[in-house]
Amino acid sequence: MSEPTVAIVTKARGTFFKPLYEAFAQAQPEGWRTMLLWPAEHGSEHPEELVTPRADNLDIVPLHSTSHDLKANDAALEGRATRYQTQLPAREMWARLAERDVRGILIHEFSPFTLQALLYARWHRIPVCVSTEVGRGNAPFFGRRTRWWHALWGRLVDGVVACCPAAHHPLSRKQLPTVSTYHAVDSRLYVPVDHAPSQVVTFAYLGQLIRRKGLDLLLQAAARMKENGENRFRIRLIGGGDAGWLHELAHALGLWEQVEFTGFLSGAAIREALASADVFVLPTRQDTYAAVVHEAACLGLPLLISKHAGAAEALVKPGRNGYIFEPEDTASFAAKMQSLMPARVREPMRKISREVGEAHSAHARGAALWEWMVDHALVTTRHGEVTLERHVTQEAGL
Template sequence: MRILIIHQYLWSHYKGKIYSELQKIVNTHKNDELLVLQTSLNEITRANLGPVDRSIHQYNYQVLVDDYYENIPNTTRARKMLYWVRKFKPDVVNVSGYYEPAMNMVIFYCRMVGIKVIISVDSTEEDKPNIWWKETIKRFVVNRAQGFFCYGSKASEYMLKFGAKPEQILLENNAVDNEKIASIYQEAYPNRDNEKQKFALRPYNFIYTGRLMAIKNVKNLVIAFSKVKNKDWGLIILGDGAEGENLRNYVADNQIEGVKFIEGQAWYNVPKFMAIGDVFVLPSYSEPWGLVVNEAMVCGMPVVVSNKCGSSHDLVKNGENGYTFNPYDTEELAQILLKFVNEPQKINSFGDVSKEVIKKYSPGQVAQEMYSGFKKVLYEHK
């Protein structure tokens, strides 16, 4: 079985771990071969989050263009992807998404020459406003595939709406490098008090980590936090982005105490900052999944996640390891934050549940489900 995966950019450390685990599985089958095409090195919006760490990518891969993804014309992407499809001669191809012209060219070509296609899907119906003609195009593209790797139950629901059959849903999972993140967190935790003193933090802290963009809805998190009014609790905002200055000005203008801004960090430093937080919050208006929720749960943290994030439907057990909320309702979010302020003993008990829930969302498990999916599509859809 010859497997070809086409992905957008090499920077994705979490995908690197999954593909490395998949390579291990492939290596145990002498007639199997894996090749991953990484279209680019990175995307512009993540350029300040650290360089590509090639040591993570322990699998057979080719980088098509040494540039940012946004700088590569669709014609160049399509030409290079199709060159490798013809050169590698795969039995099954896994493409990332169904919304980019170059990826769609690959889908149509493979359909024409009889190569099986699996589409990786991180979109959900609630991601963006659904325009009828765009939905029609999506339906047409989706129905060219024989299988789907979905990042969560909401993504699979979206594919079923487009006409995918239940047996074509081959994966409902998404993972980060659990072992690495847990190791970094555990190494940093003993120095927690010193780091909190260094950043002049309060005894307890809610924490957001991610880009500071309008869609991330961090302002509503700040507004909700301002309603808490408890001197023992602070809010850490870890990240950079276009909304950074506006958020700082809003905090200053409204004299909101206890908010600490910290510049964005490379992925491998984020667990160190999780170690000085107590409750993780992701308030996004839209998030196909939100892998940072996985990271927080690996670190044993309670998670408060917007119900517009795909991961909220699979990872958050309301009242057990966290809560979901309407991202437009700051009062609802404030009341959830107060649950931890009023009962700080929830932090440890909820965190323990988080660590238990996240165990099955591991790179090894995702890789095994992917491999089984490739076999199913190839051998059961002759």
């Protein structure tokens, strides 16, 4: 019989998942393995070395699967029709699962590709969990088809791995154990830098330069600050895309000297542009989570986050490491910005932001995910080997 295995089935290949799955595999007791199944043909926008997990007890099994283009049923978020690619079920998935002593299955989202593993788990009476960012609180952000799928297939899972706070309350309305593994970064890579306080306070934004992100509201709030006599600030907009509309707005509001456009940045350049700022601000009108907030927290920045971002609930400790605000209320928005101008206010917030960032780091949540699965019997055991391993570890005081 093969070694006891937890199978993770996903078509998502992001930088967040690499440290998460590595830490998950490393947290398993000796003799256990993690098997990661994903579509061989489905690539990533990132280099392979940044999205491919590596661990001595982790096996990657690429499966051949055809792709299919679909119209995004939540395209209204951007006010234009968009299309996305989904992967169809892989013929060999059932056989690859059957080759192993699978004790638990984790699927990422309910897609045609992952549903085959869900059905395999139900047929063989294996515990199965879903990791998702869809829940009752953010259901309006998604189209009818997505909501229907989650309400239907969510009835068949035994646990939810929440990728954002709203996912703790599934659309199936089934009472399930949940655990947080919010979309995040590795805090070991995002480290605060020391920089001398400047008389000019930099408020940094990172993301797409689109209306949904509320950048027009940010500039309007900044203009209010300037009207109130405060001009010792800079707005740093980090991101690519069509910035013409923001150039025009900055000129119209008399902010041209205060607004800095970095253009598209990547890798270390993003971290440098963000870490050298004084405050991170996200004025979004709608975001299921917004992982960029975690990047800023890991870098030790005070956080000024819209109430419409899932990360606000997860990462902002109001008054301690920043504030949550209503972006449409630009007067209150400007007041919050004004309150963060003094260095003596920001300094203690930097430490707390870093602590929050470390607690939610992808590598930290990988180990927590394994412990949660054990605690809630979401992996089956024989001869009590998992329970014994946890007991011995606790007895040793580790």
